Amino acid sequence: MKIKKALVIGPSGIGQAHIRELLKTKISEIALYGKKYKKKRFQESNILKAKHLKKRNFKNLNQIKNYKPDITCICSPLYMHFEHIKKCYKYSKKIIIEKPFFWLKAEKKKNIEKQTLLLLNKLKNKAIINLPMISLARQLLNKNEIPKKIKKFKFEYYTKGKQTFDEIPIDLLPHAISFFLTIKKRRKINFIILNVKKNKFSWSTKMIINNTVCEFLFSQDRHQNESQLKFKINNHTYKRKQIVVQNEYINTIIKNHNKKIKIKNPMSESINQVIKSSSKKLITSKNHEVTYEIAKLTNKLINWNKMRKLV
Numbered sequence: 001m002k003i004k005k006a007l008v009i010g011p012s013g014i015g016q017a018h019i020r021e022l023l024k025t026k027i028s029e030i031a032l033y034g035k036k037y038k039k040k041r042f043q044e045s046n047i048l049k050a051k052h053l054k055k056r057n058f059k060n061l062n063q064i065k066n067y068k069p070d071i072t073c074i075c076s077p078l079y080m081h082f083e084h085i086k087k088c089y090k091y092s093k094k095i096i097i098e099k100p101f102f103w104l105k106a107e108k109k110k111n112i113e114k115q116t117l118l119l120l121n122k123l124k125n126k127a128i129i130n131l132p133m134i135s136l137a138r139q140l141l142n143k144n145e146i147p148k149k150i151k152k153f154k155f156e157y158y159t160k161g162k163q164t165f166d167e168i169p170i171d172l173l174p175h176a177i178s179f180f181l182t183i184k185k186r187r188k189i190n191f192i193i194l195n196v197k198k199n200k201f202s203w204s205t206k207m208i209i210n211n212t213v214c215e216f217l218f219s220q221d222r223h224q225n226e227s228q229l230k231f232k233i234n235n236h237t238y239k240r241k242q243i244v245v246q247n248e249y250i251n252t253i254i255k256n257h258n259k260k261i262k263i264k265n266p267m268s269e270s271i272n273q274v275i276k277s278s279s280k281k282l283i284t285s286k287n288h289e290v291t292y293e294i295a296k297l298t299n300k301l302i303n304w305n306k307m308r309k310l311v
Helices: 015-022 061-067 078-088 106-126 132-142 167-183 266-277 281-302 304-310
Strands: 005-009 029-033 054-057 071-074 094-098 127-130 152-159 191-198 202-209 212-220 228-233 236-245 248-255 259-263
Touching: 005 015, 005 061, 005 078, 015 029, 015 071, 015 266, 029 061, 061 078, 071 078, 078 094, 078 106, 078 167, 094 106, 094 266, 106 127, 106 281, 127 266, 127 281, 132 167, 132 259, 132 266, 152 167, 167 202, 167 212, 167 281, 191 281, 191 304, 248 266, 281 304
Parallel strands: 005 029, 005 071, 029 054, 071 094, 094 127, 152 212
Antiparallel strands: 152 228, 191 202, 202 212, 228 236, 236 248, 248 259
16 A cells, blocks of 8 residues: 555554654655644654655644545544544545554443444444554464464563553453464454453453463553563463664563564554555454454453342
8 A cells, every 4th residue: 555645643652653664654744633732743753854754733633634644543542542533534545543443431332342343344444453462473373482272371461551440451452362362363252251350550350262261461550661561371481572772672572481582573563564454355354353352352351340240
């Protein structure tokens, strides 16, 4: 897909990764839109170094009607995704949506599974949800570093995020579920929930998914120095190490405490794949199936304790 004009909604935080990858392509124009209008917004990224690039600083999203980007990256807070998708899908040729696809607050989230399916069907092959853990899982599979039979799976992710209580699994379950489905080479989920534990800054669950005993452990702390990702498959342990070199993340997986596995940055690989292949219907279809499974399981997990009390 040839991209000349790009729009990034939510250019701070994860939006910077999208900007970084877009700048590597042959775009000639980029627009940014944030929650608050900032006159010096372009000074907060590497865009200023791209002198050939025409730059637009949106004051409101109505400007998209005339701009009509080739690609829009939605990197805004999760509760704003739904509104931003509705604003953009008519005027943007392609859309990359950061995980989670979207979520709704209060009583509106009761129909989250149905609304997820309806919106995915409406977007069809126009949008892809960014799930970088699929890239990580595929790289490890291609290097034959994943056991063929997976009886036990444990996924631990401790991040610098700002989410609390149920917002933690809404934010981080897409990573764990997309990774698990990829290493199991499945797109559908059959599950039995065994327990769910949560407090303000951490959340965990134990369940059986597709005949595998799974544990997911998450926490978020905005004061944490860096994110930590660990997972265990059967008796094999894996830990991610990241270092930054010239604004690029260099990733290594440490397997069983001593084996070093070099991998490409999953975030960069995932965004690049979306940019290159977002017009391919089969890839979009697979992405939407996984996205729906994530929404379905997330909804069941965050409501599990409530449903148990009703029984």
